[in-house]
Amino acid sequence: MHSLHKITLLATVFVVAISLVEAFFLARRARQQGKAYPWHEMGLSLADMAGRKLMALLPLSLATPIFALAWQHRIFTVEINSALAVLLLFLGQEFCYYWYHRASHRIRFFWATHAVHHSPNELTLGTAYRLGWTGKILGASMFFAPLVWLGVRPEVVLSTLSLNLLYQFWLHTTWIPKLGWFEKVFNTPSAHRVHHASNVDYLDANYGGVLIIFDRLFGTYVEEREDEPCRYGLVHPTTTHNPFVNQFEHWIGLGKDMINAGGLLNAIGYLLMPPGWAPDGKGQTTEVLRQQQAMERAVAVSAR
Incomplete structure (x- = not known):
């Protein structure tokens, strides 16, 4: 357990350090172009990480009793002691991750947390660790309970995640190009740029974690196009510099609607x-936005 905490600390230091190096580089480039670099975005990401570290100290999570029940009624006890076991765990975890991530975009209860990750209006390495303070309490990891029910120890499942x-x-970068054959199987910066884009053509796509194969299998893969540059952030962009607004504005909006x-x-x-979604059908879901865009394009073509 001590070794795990040490590894986690080293990983945290590494990702923050590299993201700050990137931020200084991007800030320098922006200054050369006569632009101001949005340092507040990095500040919001660092505040998110600090808040999640504090939330981790609270023994509260909807996933905890679900994991306990799954482990109590497991159908096997799986030991990860062979290459085949590692491969099957990896594929099972990727499958669960795909559906967790897809649900986080398609169910508003989960989106209220996940929207924090999509709130930056620029895609940088700092975006990677802006994940939302409420994820642990609301038990997003419950999507991985099937692995526990199959007999994988909960701590192994969470470590794999x-x-x-x-x-x-x-x-989470804009400066790494497409990677050829690698794009066919693995999640890449290009595929993930599409995932973070708010362009109507790119919404609700590329949910994979390490692999992109489940997106291809279930019809949610969308390729990045040169003629459609990614526009990052939410469909309705947030411009707040306040970390509490950033974390809770979607929960407040959900509460008001309910x-x-x-x-x-x-x-x-x-x-x-x-x-x-809205009960009268006049909301702005991805499907509605695509219908509106299709109509606008049809009108534009007919007017030529």
Whole structure:
């Protein structure tokens, strides 16, 4: 356990140091171009990390009883003591991660936390560790409980998830180009730029962690296009410099919508339907935004 904490500390120091090096480089380039670098974005990411470290001290998580129940009723006891076991754990974890990440975009209850990760209006390495303070309490890791039920120890599942997230650190860049054949199988900076883009054509795509194969399998893979430069941030961009606003504005918005829903079913709809959903069908879900864009493009073509 002591070794695990030491490794975690070293990994944290590493990612923060590298992200700051990138930030100084980007700030210098921005200054040469006569622009101001948004240092507040780095500040919000560092505040997010500090807050999550504090939240980790609280023994509160919806995932804890779910993991305990899954382990109590496990159907096997799996020892990770062979190359095949490692490979199967990796593939199982990637499968669970895909559905966790997809749910985080398509269920507003989970999006209220995950939106924090997508709030930066520029994609930098600092974005990688802006993950939201409320994730642990609300038990996002419950999506990995099937692995525990199959017999993988909870601490092994969570450690594997940590390695997955560490891999994703380098994906949050704009300066690494496409990587040829690597794009076919693995998640890359190019694929992840699409994931972080708020362009209508790019919304709700590329959910993979280390691999991109499940996106290809389930139809959510979208390739980065030269004719469609990525526009980062949320569909409705946030410009706050306040870490508390950054962390809780989506929860406050969700709460207001549920209070004013006009009925229990509508309130549940706001909680469980995709971001932008409205009971009257006039919301701004990804599907609605794409319909609107298609109509605008059709009108533009017919007007030529």
